[in-house]
Amino acid sequence: MLFNLKKFIGGLMMPLPALLLLMGLALLLLWFTRWQKSGKVMLSLSWLLLLLLSLQPVADRLLKPLESSYPTYRGNGPIDYIVVLGGGYTYNPDWAPSSNLLNNSLPRVTEGVRLYLSHPGSKMVFTGGKGAKTQSSAATAALVAESLGVPASDIVLVDRPRDTEQEAVEVAKLVEKQPFALVTSANHLPRAMRFFEAQGLHPVPAPANQLAITSPLNIWDRVMPSAMFLGHSERAAYETLGSLWQQLKGDGEASSD
Numbered sequence: 001m002l003f004n005l006k007k008f009i010g011g012l013m014m015p016l017p018a019l020l021l022l023m024g025l026a027l028l029l030l031w032f033t034r035w036q037k038s039g040k041v042m043l044s045l046s047w048l049l050l051l052l053l054s055l056q057p058v059a060d061r062l063l064k065p066l067e068s069s070y071p072t073y074r075g076n077g078p079i080d081y082i083v084v085l086g087g088g089y090t091y092n093p094d095w096a097p098s099s100n101l102l103n104n105s106l107p108r109v110t111e112g113v114r115l116y117l118s119h120p121g122s123k124m125v126f127t128g129g130k131g132a133k134t135q136s137s138a139a140t141a142a143l144v145a146e147s148l149g150v151p152a153s154d155i156v157l158v159d160r161p162r163d164t165e166q167e168a169v170e171v172a173k174l175v176e177k178q179p180f181a182l183v184t185s186a187n188h189l190p191r192a193m194r195f196f197e198a199q200g201l202h203p204v205p206a207p208a209n210q211l212a213i214t215s216p217l218n219i220w221d222r223v224m225p226s227a228m229f230l231g232h233s234e235r236a237a238y239e240t241l242g243s244l245w246q247q248l249k250g251d252g253e254a255s256s257d
Helices: 002-012 015-032 036-053 056-067 105-118 137-147 164-175 189-197 219-223 227-249
Strands: 081-084 123-127 155-158 180-185 204-208
Touching: 002 015, 002 227, 015 036, 015 227, 036 056, 036 227, 056 219, 056 227, 081 105, 081 164, 105 123, 105 137, 105 180, 105 204, 123 137, 123 164, 137 155, 155 164, 164 189, 180 189, 189 204, 189 227
Parallel strands: 081 123, 081 180, 123 155, 180 204
Antiparallel strands: none
16 A cells, blocks of 8 residues: 555656646636636746756756766676566567567666676576566566577566565575676666665666767757657656655665674
8 A cells, every 4th residue: 555655646746747737736726716827827837847858958967867877787797696677567468578568677678688698607587576467577577588588497586576675675585695787777776776785785787778868969859849858857857756765764775784
């Protein structure tokens, strides 16, 4: 119940739902009250914020600091486990396996497979519970890895956790002191590292799914509002709120051994 409430409240605080609620309140003021000036200000402000958050220069400037903490992993040091954190998914057995991984999940899995291929003898660990779905996030990601050539004997499922904090606890029981790479979205990795370090672990950070664009773009890509760049702003807001909640709970403090 608490988990669902946290997700619901967090969802309402994302840019699109929050700004739509603000616009709705502004329309109520304009249509049904005498507070016309307040309604106009609220509607204008929410429209302007929605516009700005949908533009590439604004969205990626918000997101880039979160993604710059760790570089892409290209090392060849000892790694026994490749831990790939769960993300968005659905499950339709009639689809191609990779089509069931939504948003951030597929890049995480493909980066994990890349690291697996460069570290012979390692095991891939997929995390993530099933929530309301018929199959867990971990199992769905594992199917994709198998379709890319990873043998089932080298795959371990940790399919009970429902969030990153729980994933860190369960992975700690599995890997103990063995070296492992932690694969997740670049914007999520700083928060994930704090959870895992709080368990006394020392993961090798392996960011995937970098989104903030720093390479040259066409001028129309920079000045036209886009749902994609609004999504970048949403990721920045989500991880910022998640980090604040983590700090309030004290989950980011490393435990003493």
